[in-house]
Amino acid sequence: MSLKYRSDIDGLRTLAVMPVLFYHAGMTLFSGGYVGVDIFFVISGYLITSIIVRELDEDRFTISNFYVRRVKRIFPALYFLLAFTFLLSFFTLMPVHFESFGKSVVSTVLFGSNILFWQESGYFDSQAETKPLLHTWSLGVEEQFYIFFPIMLMLIAKYGGKKYVRYALTLFIASFILCVWGTKTHPEAAFYLIPYRTWELMLGALIALKFFPKTEKPLHTNIMSGTGLLLLCISIFYFSHDTSFPGYAALLPCVGTALIIMSEGSFVNRVLSTKPVVWIGLLSYSLYLWHWPLFALRNYWGNIDIPPFYKSNLFLILLTFAFAAFSYYIVEKPLRVKKIENRKLFFRATYAVMFIGCLVGASAIVTNGIPQRIPEEAAKLAYTPNSKFKTKECYELSEDAIKAGKYCSMGDTESKPVFALWGDSHALALSDGLDKFAGDNKASGLFMSNSACPPLLGLAGTDRAKADQCIKSNIAIADEIADNRKVENVVLVCRWMKYTDSPQKLEDFRAALDRTLDKLKHKEVFFVLDNAEADFDVPRELAKDALLKAYIPALASKQPINISAGTYETMNSNLISLLKEYENRTNFHVVPLYQGLCGPDGCITQYDGRALYYDDDHLSVFGADYAVKNGGALLLEMVK
Template sequence: MIYREIDGLRAAAVMPVILFHAGFSFFSGGFIGVDVFFVISGFLITSIILEEIGNGTFSLAAFYERRARRILPALFLVVLCCLPFAWLWVMPEEFRAFSDSLIATSLSGANFLFWFKSGYFAPEAAEVPLLHIWSLAVEEQYYMFFPLLVMFMWKRKRNWLFAVLVALALASLAYSEWASRVHPSANFYFLPSRAWEFLAGSTCSFMQLKGQKRGSDPLSFLGFGMIAFSIFYFDETSPIPSTLALVPVVGAMLVLLYARQGTWVAALLSTRVFTMIGQISYSAYLWHQPLFAFARIRSIDPPPLTVMGVLTCLSLVLAYVSWRFVEQPFRRRERRLLPSTRSLAASVSLVLAAFIAFGIYGHDTRGIPWRLPAPIKEFMANNGWSKTCLLEGSSGWDTMPIQGCVFNGSHEQTYAILGDSLASSLTPALAKRLDGMNIGLQQITHSFCAPVADVSMVPHQARDCGAFNAAAIDYLVKSKVKTVFLAASWKIFFEQSRYRFSGEEVATSDVGQSLRDAFDKTVGELTSAGIRVVIIYPHPRGDTEIAAKVAKLMHKGTPTPTITIAQDEFLRQSAPSYAYLDDPKDRHVLRVDPARIFCGREAGRCDLARDGKTFISDKLHFTPAGADAVADEILYALRQDDTVDGNVAALSSD
């Protein structure tokens, strides 16, 4: 396969990725263009290394210099262009995340960061300007190891090199199949799950080296069809990478091997449109995500497809400019920019150090909030959510009550709140009201830990939840606490596809009765000890950052924005959680439904922010105003309860 067909294949890979990110649903599997890119990269890198090693001209230093000249100039340009727009438009918390991505990008570790922060297909991912750099990080990590492996095998067991690469590819494929079921997010982002795609390209390089140079219309057409099928048939639920990814990967291999001059596929890929887009494909890939992300960040509502189509065209225009005036001047052999290795290394080091320093500053200042106008800064400062005493990991709850997490501790009677970060955001307002009733409040909260005995979600942040809940419930049963508030992100918890029951992971989604039994057990253990349980029900939540959205509207001239969602949509989303939470029938169970506060003021809607007063900070957690409203509803429920353990008078006088 000659170079212009490879450029054409690059075009066939990059355009579906761009159109998928633009939101064109017809390209539901467009993300597999990245898998095709990995195959192409493995093919080209292996071909170059084998040719140079065979000629005795291979140099590891020269290899890495070529990679740096290929990758870094255009990347640096795009990152630099992102900075002023992020500075002007991005709210502090998101700017802090952007700063983290600067550091990760500079250290070739963006895939690790985005795995830890959020999923590739999460709604918020569309507003992350540098999300797409994860694939570049995977490629850079591959470049670190692959040449060393080839050099090592060439010197010692040259005849075994092909067999070793095939064995590694099969091992990586098997691992990706396993990880797609057990650790799907890590599987998507990490090199061990992706290595077989690069090595598939390496296999093609070996086959070509050994004489496979014959074109085939049926096989090349089949390969192109397999890629097209993946683009239009796969979607976000497809477990990629896994054995399912063999469809586009084998398709790319067939095109690389058999789309030779004279075949239909070669003729298509050699057309001017395909080859031109292929030549600028790297820059196009770099430009498209920041353009789309900043458009979504700046827009109050999702931009229409017409706007995204215009931005798609703009990404190609910018790609041509950066290819012509940045990529080529650094790569050409004659009169190239920074011609010496030393000057290139010094310049790269300086730029990377500047990015890292700026990223550290943005992280440490929590998003450089002072860059925003004063009213926006004040609004954002007053509409965060409380993380005080929100534990993470296995430390901090060895002994209970947790030190420093008992509020109003001088009072004779103390209540407790048990739950996850949602409970943490509610605690300050609840503690303030209980203080006025001479009641203390113990906060027992851990990130990702819904208060359900013996059950936890699968993400690694929830790995300690089983032990945490066991310790908390054991303590409460033996304590003098006689009222416990259970609050959590119930919708998230009850809609997981995988859980750990008593430490054992359950793969099936048919866990309804087991979850119901576990929640009943939690409530039963507490009420059997004479403890009154107050369950805080789900509340309306947003699909974007609510405080940031209000701040955007204020920044654009709307002084008192209102943000709503449809009440029917909220009820539909919350129905599974209501079914679980309604189940315990013990008379010592009270229920507080925040929907009474946020929904129904106007028919058919639930308010997330009302006339400038914001109830939800991000997408889920209560602002101080939202926590105040829910705390008032809790006190109302306590007033209605005739088993308040002697506090009726105090409550009535509040």
């Protein structure tokens, strides 16, 4: 006996997918549209549990049957999308991004893209907006659920007296507690990883297991579904990327979804059962798969000079529906209803497809994004290697490691160190240029830097999770420098504007600078104003422009891709004004390094066919060398 079809569940899928689509289109009204994924999780938990438990009770459940259905449901549309997106990315992504795309293909095929994207960045980061397969993280969560949950239910049926509720409730409570804790302490892990999300699936499972009392009274079901719809609306329209999520906030969309599922026959559910709403729900999987690659590639090529309509949200939404309809009717639906006669052959074909998918993705990884795909000039601009100091031996050292003297040397390492480079990731970005500069002048220095950690005593960094560690490591660094008589000079490099963009921050900064200068009163301090920041990924835009000039000159930029003149002074006006108070200190020198990159026409972003930036605000290895040579004349004083 098959599970009863509920058209309102397909309608509920519409409430899940459309907010996600509108959110990714950048429609501010749907600022919490990302909660559509949580709606899907509750629905999945409900349906999968209903199917498995019914078949277990009827003694006809098998793992092979379950996975045949899951593969038929998930794989056809997904692999069609992967193939199409790979081809599109092959011709449009720069090497470093195509290499990253290859990793996402492999991880998607192996059901682990949520783990990859957790390691790489946050869902709301600007870089995430250009990753074509970012949205597959939710498939990773569901696929991992499909691996462990059926086995768990089988074991409960065989050895646990079919007390499914007890175990589902335990999982729900444990996962929810973990989620609330993780949202505060490990927010990205809580967003992406299944242990923190299991409770959402278990909420659906508890509905299927009839844990919650059921009512069929119209008044009660209408109140329940109305309340559920209200909770969904609050989540979709009032949440934003600033909402601490998932955590407690995820209760709203999840409980809202649960209330609607339990209100079969209510007015809201009847509306959800109407044909237009159900039709979108039937397309929901394909809509979800196709919408993000199209938006991501639009974001990636956002500055291209084509008619605005073809970059508009309306066009992208229409295109998403077109691709989704084709995928549903031509790929997804026919293969889903096809009867499988030979399961061994079916699974062999599945493994073969997965192997090919991994092979294709790996080809982009092992070749570093296949730079041969694009013109040599574009590949040269796109290539921005990491600093040689970005290693576990040199960067992000702990307080204990610093006290033990486990930091790296720069420049002429045969000489005694005469300077120390202390700062955050901008210091790391500048390190190779300063290393070469010091080596050319037969001087040696020490490298002491931690990401998101300003080189000032008592000032916490931008990463709240490591604020205490930042303050402690800075104390250790300051002590090491102050006690080292050979080190006469200290170079402070940081993304300073992060700590001076409000009156309160400015006061905290002033106090921290005073403490630091007092600690280093016997040293020469070189305070570096490093470089202007762009509002775009510099090597990507330069390489894309070179690509267009080679293939479609009419679409290429007519002007040099520079950063507007005065950008640095404007963004750092508070800091520059404050530093004037320190002009009379004999051991304090302001090094306007940015001036070596900037002129009347703006701040250059490339020189001699090489990008001067690694991204939008960090200098590349080549850019650091160029900046020090052209704007670091004051630094000569410390290596004489």
